[in-house]
Amino acid sequence: MKLKIFTLALAAMSLYSCGPSQDKESNDKTTEMNDSAITETQWVLEQLEGEKIEASQNGKLISFTLNTEENRVTGYAGCNSFFGSYELKAGNRLSFSTLGLTRMACPEGAFNESELMKVLDMTDNYRINGDQLELNVGKRAPLAIFKKVDKNAEPIVEKYWKLKTLEGQPVKMSKNQEKEIYFTLKMNENRVVGFAGCNGMSGTYKLEEGNRISFSQMATTMMACPDVDVNEADFLKVFELTDNYTINGDTLSLNVGRRAPLAVFEAVYL
Known part of the structure; x- marks a missing residue:
C-alpha cells in the first residue's frame, strides 16, 4: 500500500512540474506569433481616441510599419514622416521611443499630428482583432485603431x-x-x-x-x-x-x- 501511495505522489509531482513549462512554451509560441503578425505590415489609422479619422492626407495614408531590422518604426503622421524605435515584449507589450518628425510646413486645418504622436508615446500594449490593430495603455479603451493594408489591394485606390x-x-x-x-x-x-x-x-x-x-x-x-x-x-x-x-x-x-x-x-x- 505504501508503495502505491508513493507512486501516485511521484506521478502527481511530475505532472505539476511539467505543467508550467508547457504553459510557458505555449505562451512563448503565442507571443512569437503575435510579434510576427504586427511587424513588417503597414497599419493605416482608422480611429484616434474613439473618433473616426480620414486616413488619406495630402495623397498619403496616415500609417506606420514596424521594421524588424534594428527594431525601427517608420510612418506618416498626416503632413510629416516620423521615425524611431520600438520594443516588443511577452504579453503583447509594445512601446515606442526616440520618435522624431520631419519639419514640413503643414497647411492650415491639417490633421493634428501631435495627437497621434502622443498616442504612440503613451502606448504600452497592443491587441490584434482580425485585420485591426489596437494600441492601448493599460486596460483602457483603445487609444487608436489601425487597419492592415492588403498588399494585394487594387493599385487604383487611395491615390x-x-x-x-x-x-x-x-x-x-x-x-x-x-x-x-x-x-x-x-x-x-x-x-x-x-x-x-x-x-x-x-x-x-x-x-x-x-x-x-x-x-x-x-x-x-x-x-x-x-x-x-x-x-x-x-x-x-x-x-x-x-x-x-x-x-x-x-x-x-x-x-x-x-x-x-x-x-x-x-x-x-x-
Whole structure:
C-alpha cells in the first residue's frame, strides 16, 4: 500500500512540474506569433481616441510599419514622416521611443499630428482583432485603431488622380480655377472624393475582376462657377459612362468598352 501511495505522489509531482513549462512554451509560441503578425505590415489609422479619422492626407495614408531590422518604426503622421524605435515584449507589450518628425510646413486645418504622436508615446500594449490593430495603455479603451493594408489591394485606390485629358483633349488648369481637377477612391466605405473644376464631388464606386469599375451616387456641391476650361458636366459624364479602367505605371485611363479612353489621369504624390 505504501508503495502505491508513493507512486501516485511521484506521478502527481511530475505532472505539476511539467505543467508550467508547457504553459510557458505555449505562451512563448503565442507571443512569437503575435510579434510576427504586427511587424513588417503597414497599419493605416482608422480611429484616434474613439473618433473616426480620414486616413488619406495630402495623397498619403496616415500609417506606420514596424521594421524588424534594428527594431525601427517608420510612418506618416498626416503632413510629416516620423521615425524611431520600438520594443516588443511577452504579453503583447509594445512601446515606442526616440520618435522624431520631419519639419514640413503643414497647411492650415491639417490633421493634428501631435495627437497621434502622443498616442504612440503613451502606448504600452497592443491587441490584434482580425485585420485591426489596437494600441492601448493599460486596460483602457483603445487609444487608436489601425487597419492592415492588403498588399494585394487594387493599385487604383487611395491615390490622387489628376486629370490630364478629357475625351482626348489636354486639360490645363485655368487661372481662375481654385485647384486642379482630380479624384481619389477611398478604401473606407468605397467612397469617391474629388474636385470637378469648381465644385467638390463625391460618390461611391465598385471594383470587380478584370479591371471592371462602376460609379454611383455621384454628386457635386452647388458653387456658382466662373468660366473654366473644363465643363463640369462633361467631366461627371465620364463617371456615368465608365465601366473599366487601365493602369500603366502612374497613368490611369477610365474607359467604356474598348473605346479610346474617356479620360486619362496621372498619379500625383504630394
